[in-house]
Amino acid sequence: MNIHEYQAKEVLKSYGVKIQEGIVADSPEAALEAAKKLTADTGTSWYVLKAQIHAGGRGKGEIKETGSRGVVLAKSLEDVPEKAKDILNGTLVTIQTGEEGKLVKKILVAQDVYYPGNSEPKEYYLSILLDRATGSNIIMASTEGGVNIEEIAESTPEKIIKEWVDPMLGIQPYQARNVAFKLGLEGNAFKEMVKFIMALYAAYDASDASQFEINPVLKTSDDQILAVDAKVNLDDNALYRNKDLAAMRDLDEEDPFEVEAAESGLNYVKLDGNVGCMVNGAGLAMATMDMIKLSGGEPANFLDVGGGANAQTVEAGFRIILKDPKVKAILINVFGGIVRCDRIASGVVEAYKSIGDISVPIIVRLQGTNAEEGAKIIDESGLKVTSAITLKEAAEKVQNVLSA
Structure with missing residues (x-):
């Protein structure tokens, strides 16, 4: 879990680490009050305003709407509100955010520590x-x-x-x-x-x-x-x-799909491809993504539903994957060990019916305990779901439907 700079500094200070003092603010008015308090507490007359997002490169990043940098220097109290206004509620684009950038809801108003003295900082x-x-x-x-x-x-x-x-x-x-x-x-x-x-x-x-x-x-x-x-x-x-x-977790800084998945007990990481993946087991999920790429496709996500998958977790996985508009097909790859394949197959059918019409094709590969029974349930469901025996076959079927 990542935390903001101002939170990180709070943690450091509590253990005796000396920090550049600062006060977090969420409005130009609050930034001015923070600057005044810093002057009273530290004597500083210059102030560093830092956008608080979970990404590096803020100093070189740029606010889309105003052209301001993510880290700026205010050389007087009068400058603070205007410079804060240029950053707050703007979209900061850095080398780590991608072109979409991140919305800045808070800034850290910090003391100037590059003051002159006996030696160069x-x-x-x-x-x-x-x-x-x-x-x-x-x-x-x-x-x-x-x-x-x-x-x-x-x-x-x-x-x-x-x-x-x-x-x-x-x-x-x-x-x-x-x-x-x-x-x-x-x-x-x-x-x-x-x-x-x-x-x-x-x-x-x-x-x-x-x-x-x-x-x-x-x-x-x-x-x-x-x-x-x-x-x-x-x-x-x-x-x-x-x-x-x-308690310092900022859900606004995290991918909403990943937050929703965590609430459902799923391990999910969003990627940039077009093939949604639902797998039981992290290692098998990695192998599944590799096979998708070897077959010419691109995985849209990593999604591990765990060893005790049931209709509820399968449905939750479906709903999260389908929220990604880039997904054009879904590959479900399950090895039946702790959980039987027929149970997973029934869960897929139940989830499909619960969600309603699913517009993207679904390929299900089941192996392990009761794999044949599971494949039969899928094939006889009457739904737009195709079964496969091997992982290679499943990945190739995904590629075929994408190319059709």
Whole structure:
């Protein structure tokens, strides 16, 4: 589960991570009040206004309606409402949103932290995530802050610092010092970075996160270390024990099909193809999508109805798939193990009748327990449903109906 920057910073601050202070606002008037409070609390006279959407590249992104960037600087209180108006309720298009963009409902009004001082401010990159290859958490850092880590990895991989942390032992102070040293820090900035890394790891571990990415981490002109941006991804499977974090979920930022599927107990991911897929089992679903592509088609979704599929889950799957206007055919691929094929076939027929007229052709491939009985139910239903024996045959039948 992703959360907004302002929420991520709240989590970080609660664990002692120093952040660029900010206040969320949902109107130009609220943005002005937020700026006034920031001046009173921090003394700042410049303000950074940041669109709050679940996507990166906001600073380089553009609001369709006004041409404003997703992150702008207001150099006075008077500038804040107008600049906020240019962002709020606009559609922000970034490299991660696609051309359709995302509606901006909130902005973060943040203090200016790039103030003059004894030294030049310097940006760094820092993230913590799980390294599945080693079963350890890994801290990744770089002196090239403000740049996508993918770009750094491709152009200057030697600038990526890696420190593996045993999740059973947790981070040790020497590991934080090692990272700070390799970043070239010294003096007070070195000490502050060590504290920053230790606190960041504590927040990552306690919140059951799958990823923390701070880009940039800023060394200010007076050697403070601050999180200027924050991307936090939480493990969905651990949200039951982090109810305060689960409450941060913003359903408006998620695909409505995926939200509806989750409410029905289905695992669904929307794709860009034209063949709807309904399968029991994640591995089988991946194989089904591969076979569709090998046969010349394009899967419209990943949909795993689970091992205990019944008429209700099949109907819910149908309804979600059919809401996608790109879907021109549906392939149901079920291996009967825990659930019998005849039960799935009956569920398909019941769901078909419950929904009413389904305009797209449906191909059903059943194998496993009571597969023959299931195929008979499909063939004798009188509905526009075609049965298949092998997965290859099913995929080819889908392609045939699409080409007809």
